[in-house]
Amino acid sequence: MADFTSSIWSWYIGIVTIVSIVVLFIFTIKVGAKKMVPGEQAESVGHVWDEDLYELNNPAPRWWYNMFIISMFWGLIYLFLYPGLGSFAGYLGWSQLGQYEQEVKAANEKYGPIYEKFLIEDLKSLAGNEEALLVGSRLFSTYCTTCHGSDARGARGFPNLRDKDWLYGGEPDTIKLTIMQGRQGAMPPWGAIIDDKGIQNVAEYVKTLSGLSADPSLAAAGQKTFSQFCVACHGAEGKGSPQMGAPNLSDDTWLYGGSNKRIVESITNGRAGIMPPHRDFLGEAKVHILAAYVYSLSN
Numbered sequence: 001m002a003d004f005t006s007s008i009w010s011w012y013i014g015i016v017t018i019v020s021i022v023v024l025f026i027f028t029i030k031v032g033a034k035k036m037v038p039g040e041q042a043e044s045v046g047h048v049w050d051e052d053l054y055e056l057n058n059p060a061p062r063w064w065y066n067m068f069i070i071s072m073f074w075g076l077i078y079l080f081l082y083p084g085l086g087s088f089a090g091y092l093g094w095s096q097l098g099q100y101e102q103e104v105k106a107a108n109e110k111y112g113p114i115y116e117k118f119l120i121e122d123l124k125s126l127a128g129n130e131e132a133l134l135v136g137s138r139l140f141s142t143y144c145t146t147c148h149g150s151d152a153r154g155a156r157g158f159p160n161l162r163d164k165d166w167l168y169g170g171e172p173d174t175i176k177l178t179i180m181q182g183r184q185g186a187m188p189p190w191g192a193i194i195d196d197k198g199i200q201n202v203a204e205y206v207k208t209l210s211g212l213s214a215d216p217s218l219a220a221a222g223q224k225t226f227s228q229f230c231v232a233c234h235g236a237e238g239k240g241s242p243q244m245g246a247p248n249l250s251d252d253t254w255l256y257g258g259s260n261k262r263i264v265e266s267i268t269n270g271r272a273g274i275m276p277p278h279r280d281f282l283g284e285a286k287v288h289i290l291a292a293y294v295y296s297l298s299n
């Protein structure tokens with residue numbers, strides 16, 4: 001109810017609910033209490049179809065009437081125990097969030113030790129531990145496949161974790177750090193600094209780095225732009241920098257695509273891939289297993 005700034009609405013809902021139940025109760029008692037007297041002729045409401053089909057006003061069956069009364073009392077008991085009357089939290093203090101947190105706590109107590117026991121093991125040896133890898137693959141399917149794909153081969157903007165090509169480095173500890181802290185790629189946009197022709201030139205040069213076909217004279221002009229603006233992050237030979245997360249441009253592995261269109265797009269608009277941090281979300285023990293699992297995919 002945090003959206004409501006005044007408690008009037010809470011009272012309004014609570015009072016309307018209680019009053020409705022009480023009025024319905026009185027109405028039901030008044031109208032429904034009428035009993036069927038054996039032998040008595042049921043009263044007709046006066047509607048007749050097909051000459052002899054009458055609509056009769058029989059009293060409701062007893063069992064049905066009693067159920068109705070019981071359900072009203074049940075409703076009142078429920079509204080007393082559980083949240084339902086405006087912002088009244090209910091006598092039991094139950095909430096969805098509370099229940100969720102309780103379940104997570106219980107699961108952590110139950111399954112925590114399964115993860116914790118791997119924490120003491122070195123990542124490289126863990127990457128050869130079949131039990132840990134099985135747990136790792138399950139964790140990966142749950143938490144990582146949305147972005148990195150069910151086969152961990154990634155997609156445009158989401159790196160392939162099965163190859164030996166790493167943005168930030170593929171040592172086990174580096175992978176663990178990536179998953180713990182998250183990463184933020186920061187390729188600045190150059191559209192405002194370099195004109196369209198200059199961008200096409202530097203894109204031609206980028207293509208030559210990985211042996212893609214390119215126009216040699218444009219590439220020669222692009223090389224100057226590259227050494228002026230790009231080497232700080234991508235290195236003099238375009239081999240990239242794990243500290244910056246700047247990709248190697250001299251292999252033919254592309255995070256955002258290696259067509260002319262995609263390369264020009266990367267340079268003009270910049271790129272900002274985000275790998276979210278998982279330390280608080282998953283805890284170190286699970287991340288440790290995941291790091292070993294990811295390491296095992298390419299080793």
Ligand code: HEC
Binds near residue numbers: 161183186275
């Ligand atoms: C919301 C999408 C998303 C989720 C979920 C996600 N990742 Fe990532 N991950 C990325 C992106 C995007 C990058 C690349 C960041 C960049 O461009 O700098 C990345 C990068 C990485 C890298 C570094 C790759 C390299 O080449 O250095 C690793 C390792 C990794 N993720 C593992 C995981 C694991 C394990 C999980 C599951 C716990 C996970 N990721 C969940 C989006 C995601």
Ligand code: HEC
Binds near residue numbers: 234
């Ligand atoms: C401040 C550091 C920095 C500078 C300067 C920089 N880049 Fe980048 N570049 C990056 C990073 C980081 C990425 C990866 C972005 C991501 O992970 O989302 C990247 C990505 C790219 C890509 C996409 C690669 C792929 O695999 O799809 C291309 C192409 C590129 N840069 C070309 C250039 C060119 C050309 C210049 C100079 C005009 C340049 N970069 C300057 C940091 C930089």
